[in-house]
Amino acid sequence: MSESTVGASLPMVVDTHHRPLRSLRLSVTDRCNLRCQYCMPEEEYVWLPRENVLSFEEMQQLAGYFADLGVDKVRLTGGEPLLRRDLSRLVRLLLQDRRITEIALTTNGILLADQIQDLYEAGLHRVTVSLDTLRPERFRQLTRRDEFARVIEGIESVGKTGFTGLKLDTVAIRGFNDDELVGLIEFAKHYRAEVRFIEYMDVGGANDWSLAKVLSRAAILEQLTQHYGPIVALPARDAAPAQRFQLPDGTTFGIIPSTTTPFCATCDRSRVTADGMWYLCLYASNGQDLRQPLRAGASPDHMRALIRAGWEARRDRGAEERKSLERSGLRNGKLIGIDQLREDPHLEMHARGG
Incomplete structure (x- = not known):
């Protein structure tokens, strides 16, 4: 256990927009077993060097430094996090720090049924499964893999194991799955x-x-209102990215409107890649290397000072800046060129956890 996990937390830090550091997205691998068109549309990528990928003990140590500065929620991401062997061991390590009150997992579900019992016994709190369609042929078209049945098996395994609060994340794409919104809500009700x-x-x-x-x-709201009737907006919960709504029968669902209604003003999340690069915003093009000082034996005080200074200087409002390009007609240009992505794999979604 690192020194940071046993001492009292320091005063919470805030950035230049007075946003606290509360939530850490910890990517455990950049590898994935799907090739979704909106995330990893190419078959081959430049992967992070394996020798640079942090051990679970190093991840525990970094998470402890973040907890010292106010983080109490950790989400394990990838790539596909279940490709990282023995992920339940990392959950156990993180939960040794009692200041971390929630550990969640986002997964594509393919390997979930095989590992869900170990994760439950390790103390994982919540599971989110990505599910963009209920049609096997569309799933194959979107992901270029024939794994739909295993995803459904993974979803079924969550409730059987004892987890509650299952969430299903659906990227809503006009002209692809916009005719499945009702079907997805009804599917979710069943589970x-x-x-x-x-x-x-x-x-x-x-x-x-x-x-x-x-x-x-x-x-989305217009289509669902036409089918279900009046929809009620629910009060916001902390800095959660999803705006939540309730159907007439009490069913709840969420919308994450990052593109049309950015929530940068309340964003309390930062991201650490599997090789220890720290990004303050999903749209950020530059990160800070935490692996190098960690492996060089930097003191806990030094590591905390690095993180504190980085967050206190944070000005990122990436989604708002991208939206502002609409007025000048520049938004449809690619955010980062493909050649640049091949030179620096950190710039892609699969490396920094989405």
Whole structure:
């Protein structure tokens, strides 16, 4: 256990927009077993060197330094995090720090049924599964893999194991799955899950994003209102990215409107890649290397000072800045060129956890 996990937390830090550091997205691998068109549309990528990938003990140590400065929620991401062997051991290590009150996992679900019991016994709190369609042929078209049945098996395993609060994340794409919104909500009801519809985001650069493909919050609500009747907006919960709504029968669902209605003003999240690069915003093009000082034996005080200084200087409002380009007609250009992505794999979604 690192020194940072046993001492009292320091005063919470805030950035230049008075946003606290509360939530850490910890990517455990950049590898994935799908090739979704909106995230990893190419078959081959430049991967992070394996010798640079942090051990679970190093991740525990870094998480402890973040907890010293106010982080109490950790989300394990990838790539596909379940590709990292023995992930339940990392959960156990992180939970040794009692200041971390929630550990969640975002997964594509393919390997979930095989590992869900170990994760539950390790103390994982919540599971989110990505599910963009209920049609096997569409799934194959979107992911270029024939794994739909295993994803459904993974979803079924969550409730059987004892987890509650299952969430299903759906990237809503106009012209692709915009005719499945009702079906996805009904599917979620069956598994006592909550769907979160995510507006298609223009991050990375390898994908074929365009504003015309974005199914907006307004369009989602209009379609669901036509089917279900009046929909009620629920009060906001902390800095959670999803705006939550309730159907007439009490069913709840969420919308993450990052593209049309950015929530930068309340964003309390930062991201550490599997090789220890720290990014303050999903749209950020530059990160800070935490692996080098960690492995060089930097003191806990030095590591905390690095993180504190980085967060206190944070000005990022990436989604708002991208939206501002709409007025000048520049938003449909790729955020980052493909050649630049090949030179620096950190710039893609699969490396920094989405």
